[in-house]
Amino acid sequence: xKNPIITLTTDFGTQDGxxxxxxxxxxxxxxxxxxxxxxxxxxxxxxxxCSWTLLRATATFPEGSIHVAVVDPGVxxxxxxxxxxxxxxxxxxxxxxxxxxxxxVKGTEEVFEIATDTKWWxxxxxxxxxxxxxxxxxxxxxxxxxxxxxxxxxxxxxxxPKSIPKLESGMLQGEILTFDRFGNALTNISxxxxxxxxxxxxxxxxxxxxxxxxxxxxxxxNRPGIALINSDDYLELAVYSGSAEKTFGLKAGDxxxxx
Numbered sequence: 001x002k003n004p005i006i007t008l009t010t011d012f013g014t015q016d017g018x019x020x021x022x023x024x025x026x027x028x029x030x031x032x033x034x035x036x037x038x039x040x041x042x043x044x045x046x047x048x049x050c051s052w053t054l055l056r057a058t059a060t061f062p063e064g065s066i067h068v069a070v071v072d073p074g075v076x077x078x079x080x081x082x083x084x085x086x087x088x089x090x091x092x093x094x095x096x097x098x099x100x101x102x103x104x105v106k107g108t109e110e111v112f113e114i115a116t117d118t119k120w121w122x123x124x125x126x127x128x129x130x131x132x133x134x135x136x137x138x139x140x141x142x143x144x145x146x147x148x149x150x151x152x153x154x155x156x157x158x159x160x161p162k163s164i165p166k167l168e169s170g171m172l173q174g175e176i177l178t179f180d181r182f183g184n185a186l187t188n189i190s191x192x193x194x195x196x197x198x199x200x201x202x203x204x205x206x207x208x209x210x211x212x213x214x215x216x217x218x219x220x221x222n223r224p225g226i227a228l229i230n231s232d233d234y235l236e237l238a239v240y241s242g243s244a245e246k247t248f249g250l251k252a253g254d255x256x257x258x259x
Contacts, residue, residue: 003034004141005065009054010129011042012070018127022068022134029138038067041181045073047097048160048252049178052186054091055101056232063088066137068129069098076125081132082157083140083150085110090140092133097160104159111157112150120149165189172258174235176206176250183243187256189235194258203259204237209248211237 006026012018019040026033038057042050050071058067072079072094080095086106091099092114116123116132120139124131136149165174165188174189185206194202204211204227211227212220220226220240225248230236237244237256244250 001064001141003032004030005034005036005061006030006137006141007036007038007058007061007065007067008040008070008134009038009042009050009057009067010040010070011044011046011050012040012129014040018129021130022070025130025134026138029135030141033138033141042071043178045071046178047071047073048100050098051100051102051160052178052232054099055105058089058091058102061089064090066090066092066141068133068137069093070129070133071098072096072128075128080153081114081116081123081128081136082153083112083114083136083146084108084157090137092137092140094128095158097158099157100160100162103157104162108157110146111153112146113153114150118149120144163188165193167193170259174256174258176237176252176254176256178252179245179250183239183245183247184230185237185244185250185254185256186230186232187235187237189256189258191229191233191235194229194235204235204256205259206237206254206256207248207250 023035074096082095084091086102086108114136121132121135163175165172174187176185177188178186209225211225212223214220214226214228217240226238228236239247
């Protein structure tokens with residue numbers, strides 16, 4: 001690419017300058033890079049949320065784009081830094097599960113372990129986002145060959161186990177995985193699980209609260225809680241102009257039941 005695309009996804013927030021330092025590192029190595037912030041508001045250490053965010057956000061990027069993910073509670077430990085190629089795109093970050101959904105849904109073409117001590121960078125005990133992952137992305141964008149800084153992975157990558165909805169006695173049970181910034185609850189129940197059940201016959205409940213089926217948010221204007229299929233094609237629990245998380249005290253792992 002004439003202006004290689006490098007995206008950043010972190011739990012750093014924007015008030016402490018960590019993200020700014022990472023961008024400066026990229027531009028000092030690859031001045032033509034087009035740096036795009038996916039988000040820096042991943043909940044601290046929430047690897048699962050990062051994994052789903054990457055799946056949603058990177059699907060629309062072109063081949064050759066480079067995606068750096070840093071939600072890294074194990075920084076400085078023996079966890080591996082990895083480089084993954086999937087659907088022609090590159091993913092760089094810790095091997096701790098942040099790429100679980102990319103691997104599970106999109107698959108991988110090539111997988112490498114990044115060398116931690118090279119003439120271009122050296123890993124750090126507390127900030128590999130700056131010391132390791134962003135220089136890797138920048139040098140890759142400049143055309144550095146993977147042969148020069150990494151080796152093929154021989155052990156399986158870390159993948160967060162996926163909870164599967166269960167159908168028992170006419171009841172479909174799933175769970176809340178995470179929440180978006182609006183407080184909408186994102187579940188593990190995909191559209192595929194529901195396609196053979198007529199919508200009016202489905203009753204959705206969580207934490208003793210009933211959620212009424214709607215096609216879009218405004219239809220829930222006069223209802224306490226609503227259920228709909230979101231843009232990821234998964235069941236979502238919401239409150240019109242409010243937060244389902246706060247209104248009902250929902251949390252990740254809560255059981256969602258469809259009768």
